[in-house]
C-alpha cells in the first residue's frame with residue numbers, strides 16, 4: 212500500500228515528540244571557603260560540589276534546569292555545545308542572550324536536546340567565573356539508531372555489550388586549571404596593572420588536585436619545545452620558575468614595577484607543595500572503560516595519557532568519529548572526547564597524566580587508574596608501567612598523538628554543503644596589548660560592559676557595537692567564517708548555537724583567498740569537503756587559519772569567542788546575528804525585559 216510521504220513524516224514527528232521526556236534538574240550555586248589543592252580560597256559550588264552534578268537525559272528529551280544563584284555575584288549558565296534550537300534566549304551568554312541572574316534570584320532553563328547526543332558541559336558565562344567552580348558535565352544518551360564505531364574496534368559480543376553499556380554512562384574525567392585567586396581578583400589585577408596572568412597554581416581532576424613542585428632539572432628538560440618553538444623564533448629564551456612558569460616579563464613585555472608585590476607568576480612565587488587527595492578511578496574488574504574526558508578549565512590546554520594504556524578516541528564534542536588508537540591526546544579548553552580504554556593490564560596503579568601544553572608553563576597533574584581496590588592515596592604509580600609523556604606533555608618515545616585534523620564523523624553522511632557561501636565573515640585574531648585581544652579585522656574588542664547591558668538578542672535597536680556582526684543572515688543561508696591567527700598564541704575558538712564543519716585549516720599560513728569559492732577555483736589543497744571534523748570548538752594555531760562552515764538553521768545571537776578566559780575578557784569575542792526577527796518571535800513576550 213502506498214502511504215503519502217507527508218503522512219509518514221508527520222507520524223514520525225508525532226512519535227518522536229511523544230517519546231521526548233522532560234528531565235528536571237535543579238542547580239544550587241553557592242560559595243564556600245575551601246582548599247581543593249591545599250590552599251584555601253573562596254570557591255563556587257554547584258549543589259555542594261565542583262564539578263557540579265552530571266546532567267543526563269536521552270537524545271531528544273528536554274532538559275529543564277532551575278538555577279538558584281546563592282553566590283555573592285551575578286551569574287548565568289551556558290550549555291556548551293547544545294544548540295538551543297527554538298530557545299535562543301536560553302543560551303546563557305550574559306548580555307548576549309539574557310541578563311545576569313542576580314544573587315538571591317533563580318532562572319529556569321528548559322531546552323530540547325533534539326538531534327544532539329554525547330558529551331557536553333555547562334558552565335557560568337559571566338566574567339571568568341566558571342573557573343571558580345561553576346561547571347559540570349552533560350551527557351545525552353544517543354538513540355539506538357546512531358551509528359557507533361565500537362564494532363569496528365571489537366567483535367566479541369560480550370565485550371561489545373560491556374562497551375555499549377559504558378558508552379551510555381561514561382566515567383567522567385574533567386580537568387580544570389586552578390588558581391590562587393578568584394577569577395574576579397585575577398581580572399582586577401589584569402586590567403589594573405596590565406598584567407596577563409598566564410600561569411596557574413594546579414590542575415583539578417574531577418575537583419581534586421594538589422600542588423606538586425617539580426625538580427628544576429625536569430622542568431628545564433621538559434621545556435625544550437617552548438625554547439625551540441615560536442618563542443625561540445621570536446628570540447625569547449624562557450627560564451622557568453619553581454612552579455614551571457616562564458618569565459612573563461619576557462613573554463608579555465609586562466614591566467609593572469612591583470612584580471614581587473603583585474606576585475606576578477614567573478617572577479616570584481615559590482612553589483610550596485601540598486598533600487591533598489588526588490582522584491583515583493578504580494577499574495573494578497571492568498574489561499573496558501569509557502571516559503568522558505573534558506577540559507573545563509579557563510586557560511590551559513593539556514596533553515593527556517594513561518600509563519601503559521593506549522586508548523581509542525571514539526567521540527569528539529558530541530559526534531562519534533572514525534576511531535583512532537593513540538597514546539596521547541591534546542585537550543584544549545572546552546574540548547571534550549569520549550575515549551575507550553581496554554583495562555587488561557597487570558594488577559597495579561597507573562598514572563593518568565595531565566600536562567600543560569601551553570607556552571607559559573610546565574605543570575603536570577596526576578590522577579590514578581587503579582586495578583587495586585581501596586588503594587587510598589597512592590603516592591605514585593606502580594614501578595612497572597610505561598609512561599608516555601614527560602611533565603611538559605612531550606611524548607617520550609615513538610608514541611602517537613591523536614590527530615585532531617582528521618577526526619571526521621563516523622556517520623559519513625555528516626558532510627558539509629559544497630559550493631559558494633551566502634555570507635563570508637572574515638575574522639582576525641590579534642593581540643594589540645598585553646591584555647587586549649580581538650577577533651574583528653579592524654581590531655574592535657568585545658567590552659566587559661556588554662555582559663551587563665540589554666541583551667543583544669532583542670535590544671532595540673540592535674546596538675551599534677563593533678563586535679556585533681550582522682550581514683543579514685536569513686534562515687537557510689550558508690555561512691563561512693574565515694579566521695586568521697596572527698599572534699604567538701593558539702586560541703581554542705568556540706561557536707555557540709551551531710556545530711561547524713572545519714573545511715580548511717593550517718598551522719602555517721593564513722587563508723590566502725577572500726572566499727572559499729575563490730579557494731575552490733584555485734584548488735587550494737587544505738580544503739576538505741569530504742570528511743571534515745564537525746565540532747563546536749577548535750584551536751586555531753599560531754600563524755594559521757581555520758574556516759568554519761555552517762547552515763543558518765538556528766535564529767539567534769550567537770557568540771564566537773576564544774575560550775581562554777583572560778583572552779575573552781580582553782575582548783576576544785564577537786556576536787553573530789542570525790535572522791534576529793525570527794529569533795525574537797520564539798522568545799516568550801514576558802521574557803523580554805529592558806532591565807534585569
Ligand SMILES: *[C@@H]1O[C@H](CO)[C@@H](O)[C@H](O)[C@H]1NC(C)=O
Pocket residue numbers: 236237238239258264
Ligand atoms: C541539587 O540541589 C537542588 C536544590 O537543593 C535539588 O533540588 C536537586 O535535586 C539537586 N540536584 C542534583 C542533581 O543533585
Ligand SMILES: *[C@@H]1O[C@H](CO)[C@@H](O)[C@H](O)[C@H]1NC(C)=O
Pocket residue numbers: 239240241279281
Ligand atoms: C542552596 O544551598 C544553601 C546552602 O546549603 C541552602 O541554604 C539553600 O536552601 C539551598 N537552596 C535551594 C533552592 O535548595
Ligand SMILES: *[C@@H]1O[C@H](CO)[C@@H](O)[C@H](O)[C@H]1NC(C)=O
Pocket residue numbers: 233235273275321322
Ligand atoms: C519545558 O518545555 C517543554 C516544551 O515546551 C514543556 O513541555 C515542559 O512542560 C517544560 N517544562 C517545564 C518544567 O517547564
Ligand SMILES: *[C@@H]1O[C@H](CO)[C@@H](O)[C@H](O)[C@H]1NC(C)=O
Pocket residue numbers: 450458459460461477478
Ligand atoms: C625576566 O625577564 C626580564 C627581562 O629580560 C628580566 O629583567 C628579569 O630579571 C627576568 N626575571 C627572572 C625572574 O628571571
Ligand SMILES: *[C@@H]1O[C@H](CO)[C@@H](O)[C@H](O)[C@H]1NC(C)=O
Pocket residue numbers: 382492493494495
Ligand atoms: C568502582 O566501584 C566503586 C565502589 O563500588 C564505585 O564507587 C565506583 O564508582 C566504581 N568505579 C567505576 C569507574 O565504575
Ligand SMILES: *[C@@H]1O[C@H](CO)[C@@H](O)[C@H](O)[C@H]1NC(C)=O
Pocket residue numbers: 557595
Ligand atoms: C613488569 O611487566 C612485565 C611486562 O608486562 C612483566 O613481564 C613483569 O612480570 C612485570 N614485573 C613486575 C615486577 O610486575
Ligand SMILES: *[C@@H]1O[C@H](CO)[C@@H](O)[C@H](O)[C@H]1NC(C)=O
Pocket residue numbers: 614615616617
Ligand atoms: C594528521 O593527518 C594528516 C593527514 O594524514 C597529516 O597530514 C598530518 O600531518 C597529521 N597531523 C599530525 C599532527 O599527526
Ligand SMILES: *[C@@H]1O[C@H](CO)[C@@H](O)[C@H](O)[C@H]1NC(C)=O
Pocket residue numbers: 641642643644649652653654655
Ligand atoms: C594588532 O596588534 C598590533 C600590536 O601587536 C597593533 O599594532 C595593530 O594595530 C593591531 N591590529 C589591529 C587591526 O588591531
Ligand SMILES: [Cu+2]
Pocket residue numbers: 289291545705774
Ligand atoms: Cu562556551
